[in-house]
Amino acid sequence: MPFTCEVCGRRSVFPDLIPAVGNVLRCAHCAHERPFVRPPLLVVSGTVGIGKSTLCARLAGTIPGVLLLDADILAVDLASVAPPNQDYPAFWRSMMRLAHELSQNNVVVVYFSTMLPEQALANTDILGYFDSVHFLCLTCPSDVLWARLAGRDGSGAASARVNVWRDFNTALLAAASETPKATVVDASRTRDEVEKDVRHWINTHVRGSDSLRRDATA
Numbered sequence: 001m002p003f004t005c006e007v008c009g010r011r012s013v014f015p016d017l018i019p020a021v022g023n024v025l026r027c028a029h030c031a032h033e034r035p036f037v038r039p040p041l042l043v044v045s046g047t048v049g050i051g052k053s054t055l056c057a058r059l060a061g062t063i064p065g066v067l068l069l070d071a072d073i074l075a076v077d078l079a080s081v082a083p084p085n086q087d088y089p090a091f092w093r094s095m096m097r098l099a100h101e102l103s104q105n106n107v108v109v110v111y112f113s114t115m116l117p118e119q120a121l122a123n124t125d126i127l128g129y130f131d132s133v134h135f136l137c138l139t140c141p142s143d144v145l146w147a148r149l150a151g152r153d154g155s156g157a158a159s160a161r162v163n164v165w166r167d168f169n170t171a172l173l174a175a176a177s178e179t180p181k182a183t184v185v186d187a188s189r190t191r192d193e194v195e196k197d198v199r200h201w202i203n204t205h206v207r208g209s210d211s212l213r214r215d216a217t218a
Contacts (some may be wrong), residue, residue: 005029005030005032007030008027008030010027010029017126019128020129021128023036036129037103038103038129038131039103039108039109040133040208041120041133041134042110042134043117043133044056044112044138045112045116045137046114046137046139046169046187047139047145047168049145049148049149055112059202062199063202065107065108066110067102067107067110069110071115072114091119092122092123093123095111095113096129097126100126100129108209117135117182118175120133121179132181133181135176135181135183136182137173137182137183138194139169139172140187141188142162142169145162145165149165183201185201
């Protein structure tokens, strides 16, 4: 992570990073500027059981220049993201730092996670490390969600949890309507149809990015 200036050797005080100023990192001590890759950050969100992990597994390794990660495997107590809780900005601060480091290998990072856009966007000091942050919100009707949870966890467990995730689904739709760079996709369709839409969304933002090193060689 960009904590230490390569010229003067002085470090920023954790958790502050060397600030991004446009497409360079500028040392607060000596003003040395170092260019860095500044791609978009892409996040696919949706409730538990909506198919994020399946999509991530199916798409992983199939889109050149893109690294897909299931961020939920690094998180715990996912129900805490459902209203009225306001958790996880600190978790997303770490995930965004990780995405910055990974993107220096000339890739665009795509996270799949149960989250609300505000949890990432709250980390305003980290946003400068990315050209932009885009969200794709997978949603489905309550009956479809219940059926998927029942198929995975059994009907008893589904009945106990469906209200939590129904509320999260409602909150995600509301957040998407208020977030300029958010797209809503109906995940109640077949996996192939949803996968096609997600792949197109990723490719659109990767092709639209001018921040990757186009002259990178193997």
